Amino acid sequence: MASSDSRPLEGRVALVTGGSRGIGKGIAIELGVAGAKVYLTGRTITPQPGLPGTLGETVADIEKLGGTAIALACDHADDVAVRAVFDRIAADHGRLDLLVNNATAMDDYHDSIGKPFWELSMVTWESTMTVGLRSAFVATQMAAPVMVRQGHGMIVNVSSIGSQEYLLSVPYGACKGALHKLTHDTAVELVPHNVTVTSIWPGLVLTEPLVAVANTAPDGHMELLGVDLRTAETPRFSGRAVVAIATDPKPLRFAGQALICAQLAHDYGFTDLDGNMPPVIRTNADVFAGLTQATIPELYAGLYKAQLAAGRVTDSALGIRVP
Numbered sequence: 001m002a003s004s005d006s007r008p009l010e011g012r013v014a015l016v017t018g019g020s021r022g023i024g025k026g027i028a029i030e031l032g033v034a035g036a037k038v039y040l041t042g043r044t045i046t047p048q049p050g051l052p053g054t055l056g057e058t059v060a061d062i063e064k065l066g067g068t069a070i071a072l073a074c075d076h077a078d079d080v081a082v083r084a085v086f087d088r089i090a091a092d093h094g095r096l097d098l099l100v101n102n103a104t105a106m107d108d109y110h111d112s113i114g115k116p117f118w119e120l121s122m123v124t125w126e127s128t129m130t131v132g133l134r135s136a137f138v139a140t141q142m143a144a145p146v147m148v149r150q151g152h153g154m155i156v157n158v159s160s161i162g163s164q165e166y167l168l169s170v171p172y173g174a175c176k177g178a179l180h181k182l183t184h185d186t187a188v189e190l191v192p193h194n195v196t197v198t199s200i201w202p203g204l205v206l207t208e209p210l211v212a213v214a215n216t217a218p219d220g221h222m223e224l225l226g227v228d229l230r231t232a233e234t235p236r237f238s239g240r241a242v243v244a245i246a247t248d249p250k251p252l253r254f255a256g257q258a259l260i261c262a263q264l265a266h267d268y269g270f271t272d273l274d275g276n277m278p279p280v281i282r283t284n285a286d287v288f289a290g291l292t293q294a295t296i297p298e299l300y301a302g303l304y305k306a307q308l309a310a311g312r313v314t315d316s317a318l319g320i321r322v323p
Contacts, residue, residue: 024102025174035067055072241264
């Protein structure tokens with residue numbers, strides 16, 4: 001498997017689910033830049049009104065940067081369609097070195113933000129769990145036999161601090177919390193086969209939907225609910241985090257862990273596209289640092305009646321508590 005410092009993933013085969021936009025797109029681009037042959041899935045094939053990004057646009061961006069990518073239309077709520085993706089990769093290469101589970105039910109999940117859970121439709125819960133959680137299990141289940149057979153591999157689940165603290169909505173948090181346990185338990189069973197399952201925690205990310213609802217402050221910088229977006233991460237920052245752990249000489253040390261992208265940047269020395277390192281986001285307190293009780297979004301205000309503290313991050317990167 002030939003590789004170089006500039007293309008450390010040369011010769012590897014990767015699959016990124018939900019690669020039309022946002023974090024999935026950013027990860028797919030960086031894997032392609034690093035030399036991997038990237039397959040990416042999604043439902044958006046042609047431009048849709050009010051929905052930025054398509055699979056074709058992601059492929060085009062990867063190819064402009066010298067990478068190789070193949071787009072495969074796939075609804076991750078459809079197991080037959082998912083099986084077809086894995087069959088295609090098997091037919092093309094007979095191997096899979098890296099799987100990134102990023103697919104989410106974007107529309108329903110965004111519609112739930114800011115609403116009490118008792119006012120949500122069950123459709124929101126079901127779509128969030130089906131695409132955000134069940135699809136990760138299905139893809140992991142299909143990837144595992146391939147990786148076990150070849151004797152190596154890595155599976156990365158895209159999670160967030162929402163797996164440990166309140167974030168966005170009840171369905172979102174329940175999904176990410178379950179994804180955290182899925183990561184841990186599949187890692188336990190796959191470590192003996194030299195297959196690493198881990199998760200990454202991006203911070204505040206400048207995805208297309210976030211940018212669309214942000215506002216411009218008087219001095220010209222962008223804000224969202226009072227949070228200064230100048231310290232937010234680009235989607236490609238998450239991709240650089242995945243490249244870092246995928247090229248680490250001892251990847252099994254990440255098995256079952258949750259890895260904060262910004263902390264990985266400090267550990268490995270990579271930066272975001274502007275050359276800066278975004279702040280390490282471990283808790284909601286980090287997201288809303290500098291805001292007062294009066295300016296914290298109403299949905300989160302109850303969390304701040306007592307002083308919050310980030311605590312220490314242990315060797316497992318999970319020592320995150322509030323007093």
